[in-house]
Amino acid sequence: MNIPTDRKYSREHEWAKIDNSEVSIGITDHAQHELGDIVFVELPEVGAQYRAGEVFAVVESVKAASDVYAPVSGKILKTNEELLTAPEIINSDPYGSWFVVIEMSDQGELEQLLEAGEYSEFCKGE
Amino acid sequence: MDNLLKTPLYDLHQIYGGKMIGFAGWTLPVYYSSILEEHEAVRTRAGLFDVSHMGKIEVKGKDACGFLQRLTTGDVGMLVDGQAIYSLMCYPNGGAVDDILIYRLGLAHYYVVVNASNTSKDLQWMIQNKTDNVEIINVSRDTAQLALQGPLAEQILQGLTTVDLAALRFFRIQGDVNISGINCLVSRTGYTGEDGFEIYATPEQATALWEAILKVGSPVGAIPAGLGARDTLRLEAGFTLYGHELAADITPLEAGLDKFVKLDKADFIGREALAKQAAQGVARRIAGFEMEDRGIPRANYLVECGGREIGFVTSGGYSPTLKKNLGLAMLEAEYAEEGKRIDVIIRKKRQKAVIVRTPFLKRPHRNKGKEK
Structure with missing residues (x-):
């Protein structure tokens, strides 16, 4: 299972790549593998505010719809429109397929996220 | 597991x-x-x-044909050796016990294939309605x-x-x-x-x-x-799945399976209720639809028209061959017509869809030609 060390992870299998206060968010290799073929993505509006743990996007595989949770609180700065027309890239490149960029409102929330090694252990325990 | x-x-x-x-x-x-x-x-x-999970039940005995005729909606009497029909078992109120395949293997020897989830229910129903000179054997695990x-x-x-x-x-x-x-x-x-x-x-x-x-x-x-x-x-292919398009509270006529219900054959369980429903016309019916807006329809999503609830999705998903989002829905009959526009409620939002003909995908090569 591929888990890059340049970002942090949530227990709901999202990754968060931090660039100062801007955090790009996607789903992990483990998540895409569990979902199977992804055929649909619903993204939030730019400017919308989310609290950590809230559902900000939906990803659907052939079988079912799954919620995607915001790992940190903040305002949506950008959304990756490419996912709307080519959702399958999440399967082939989960760590390159960012869903949104959030302007983080509380740096302290990063403490709650897992480092790559911790996330790897977390996945084994599931 | x-x-x-x-x-x-x-x-x-x-x-x-x-x-x-x-x-x-x-x-x-x-x-x-x-x-x-x-x-x-x-x-x-x-x-x-x-x-292998499918239920398999052998029905044998001198009166096997008569028993299956009374138990199911199809005309088992028309079968020749080696022929199969798709048929339905119904309750007296017309609701479906299950949809099944009946093969005639020989004189007084039939092989019935049923949905895995319904096997024990079907067996019970068959035994409960069993007549003399009929043997019912569960061969599912064999x-x-x-x-x-x-x-x-x-x-x-x-x-x-x-x-x-x-x-x-x-x-x-x-x-x-x-x-x-x-x-x-x-x-x-x-x-x-x-x-x-x-x-x-x-x-x-x-x-x-x-x-x-x-x-x-x-x-x-x-x-x-x-x-x-x-x-x-x-x-x-637009095929019915029991528990979705067909159920104890959904009759074969509501499921659009009219051609598998032979009202003019001898009496069968559910005939009276189904004949009445056929005469009056069904109040609701399964129809196929195609999404126009973005969104994948899933079972149990509600369907509206002009803000009024008119039914629910029974099956839905992404069609890999047609690359569209499709579904089947149980709708008030007047909306279950090709070309009618409906709204599917996906995550609290109305998403536009249109009723289309089923099967969504028509395939050739079924080897239906005349027997040699």
Whole structure:
């Protein structure tokens, strides 16, 4: 299972790549593998505010719809429109397929996220 | 998954990398590689499914035909040896007990294939309504069942037997077919909308049969396929799934299965209620629809028209072949007409859809030609 060390992870299998206060968010290799073929993505509006743990996007595989949770609180700065027309890239490149960029409102929330090694252990325990 | 039943092919599914899930009390692969790949293989080449979980019931005895005539909506009396019909068992109120396949294997000998999740309920219903001179035997666990489906199915299977499969027409079954040294019952049926076969053998020989078919099939692109593809394939073909389009509280007429309900044959359980419903016209009916807005319809999503609730989605999903989002819905009859516009409520938002004709995908090559 591929888990890059340049970002942090949530227990709901999202990754968060931090660039100062801007955090790009996607789903992990483990998540895409569990979902199977992804055929649909619903993204939030730019400017919308989310609290950590809230559902900000939906990803659907052939079988079912799954919620995607915001790992940190903040305002949506950008959304990756490419996912709307080519959702399958999440399967082939989960760590390159960012869903949104959030302007983080509380740096302290990063403490709650897992480092790559911790996330790897977390996945084994599931 | 410890309390789930295992098919004779369970170990093989592990070897082939099947992602196992619980389904109707069984542990079965939802996919091996990917639902999309397996779906495409069946539409363009061939896919091999383990469908050993299906319930299988033998009905024998002097009055077997009369019993099945009274128990089901189809005309069992019309069957000749080696022929099958799709039929329904109904309650007196017209609601469906199950949808089934009935094969006539011989005089006074029928083979009934039922939905896995309904097997014990169906058996009980059959025994409860049993008449004299009829024997009902549950052979579900004594028989493995594989489905080889796709345009190359005949070519692949023909490579393993001397029996002329081109002569086996759609909805016909043949016993004592020697496939790679294994004695099988072979039926030209399936649940994918493609040409193909369902093959019955003993549990002990299931593994050898699976491997023999893939050995010949792999070079031409046949792959194992799981429950996920089985569901996307049947949805494209517009086939009913019990518990979705058909249920104890959904009659065959509401499910749009009118042609399988022979109201003019001798009396059968549910006939009176169904005849009345047919005369009055159904108040609600299953219809196919295609999404116009973005969003994937899923079972139980509500359907509205002009802000008023008019029904619910019974099955829905992404169609890998048509690359559209499709569904079946139970709708007030006046809306269940081609071209009518509806709103599917997806995550609290109204998303536009239009009623279309089913099957969504019409496939050739079902070998329906005249018997030689």
